Amino acid sequence: MKKTCSRYTPEKISRFVDNELSQDQYYAVSQHIIHCPDCNRLAGQYKSLSAVFNDHADQQKLQINPDRLRQKLLQNTPCSKKNLLGNILVFFSKNIYLQLASIAVILIICLFSFQGSLFGPTGPSAIVTSVDTDFTSVMIIETQKEKHTIIWFSET
Amino acid sequence: MVKLIKIILIFTGISCFYFFSRPVFAAGRVLTDVKVIHASMGPGHIDPGLKKIISELESVFKYTSYRLLKDRRLNLGFNQEGRVDLPGKRTLIVMPTDMDGKRIRYQINIKKNNHLIFKTRVLLRNDSSITIGGPKFNNGFLLFNISGSMR
Ligand SMILES: [Zn+2]
Numbered sequence: 001m002k003k004t005c006s007r008y009t010p011e012k013i014s015r016f017v018d019n020e021l022s023q024d025q026y027y028a029v030s031q032h033i034i035h036c037p038d039c040n041r042l043a044g045q046y047k048s049l050s051a052v053f054n055d056h057a058d059q060q061k062l063q064i065n066p067d068r069l070r071q072k073l074l075q076n077t078p079c080s081k082k083n084l085l086g087n088i089l090v091f092f093s094k095n096i097y098l099q100l101a102s103i104a105v106i107l108i109i110c111l112f113s114f115q116g117s118l119f120g121p122t123g124p125s126a127i128v129t130s131v132d133t134d135f136t137s138v139m140i141i142e143t144q145k146e147k148h149t150i151i152w153f154s155e156t
Numbered sequence: 157m158v159k160l161i162k163i164i165l166i167f168t169g170i171s172c173f174y175f176f177s178r179p180v181f182a183a184g185r186v187l188t189d190v191k192v193i194h195a196s197m198g199p200g201h202i203d204p205g206l207k208k209i210i211s212e213l214e215s216v217f218k219y220t221s222y223r224l225l226k227d228r229r230l231n232l233g234f235n236q237e238g239r240v241d242l243p244g245k246r247t248l249i250v251m252p253t254d255m256d257g258k259r260i261r262y263q264i265n266i267k268k269n270n271h272l273i274f275k276t277r278v279l280l281r282n283d284s285s286i287t288i289g290g291p292k293f294n295n296g297f298l299l300f301n302i303s304g305s306m307r
Contacts, residue, residue, distance in 0.1 A: 126286035127259070132275040135290075141216055148212045153274055154289040 005038035207281025
């Protein structure tokens with residue numbers, strides 16, 4: 001979305017289309033795009049893009065009747081688990097926001113599982129490979145909750 | 157709507173950056189944090205900075221007072237010693253030596269009057285900590301909480 005007029009940035013035009021400007025700013029931009037073909041064209045592009053998304057989103061909203069969906073799910077439960085799964089998949093594939101949300105959730109799970117912190121600590125916080133001391137009494141303890149390693153030695 | 161697309165793109169970008177930059181231990185610096193804690197049966201008190209670790213230690217210890225005597229952050233390279241002076245003419249010497257998978261291998265020594273009294277080698281999970289305790293001090297005991305984080 002290139003433009004040559006430098007009076008308003010594409011972001012400002014986008015916010016104008018999304019109705020996110022103050023009243024004064026909104027008025028100024030609306031006056032400007034009457035005379036400026038550049039900004040006018042850009043606003044048109046954003047408008048059509050917004051329209052596509054909004055239409056799609058509205059359609060999905062209309063299509064999903066929560067009561068009917070619940071009924072359908074209930075009807076299908078005794079039949080087979082496969083049908084229920086199918087319905088859930090259809091439900092997900094029809095709604096763009098749900099799709100985006102599921103992608104985000106999958107991404108987050110991947111990130112955390114690679115760090116190994118989502119499913120709790122694996123093994124003790126520290127593995128003690130050797131202890132050497134003049135003192136006779138040394139204890140190695142691991143706490144139950146976080147598996148935190150403690151080495152205790154008595155200086156006697 | 158354009159805003160939403162931007163947010164998704166930014167989120168994806170940040171995720172990718174985070175994902176690909178994390179496992180690279182390029183510079184080989186180990187941030188080591190040593191907390192020297194005085195545990196005793198004195199009037200109930202836990203220093204604010206110690207809440208998380210003490211909630212864990214309390215399942216094992218029955219002390220009522222935990223005071224942070226010293227908190228030293230050391231930025232160490234491998235095989236570089238970090239020294240922390242302890243009460244009672246003691247010195248704690250920590251040295252990360254290498255990595256073993258996701259764990260940092262540490263050599264931890266405690267000296268008293270320049271004489272080595274305690275020596276251990278541990279494999280510390282990255283971004284985790286170990287507590288070493290035992291020396292008597294001021295009607296209580298000293299605990300050393302050592303955490304390591306490889307960036
Ligand atoms: Zn213009």
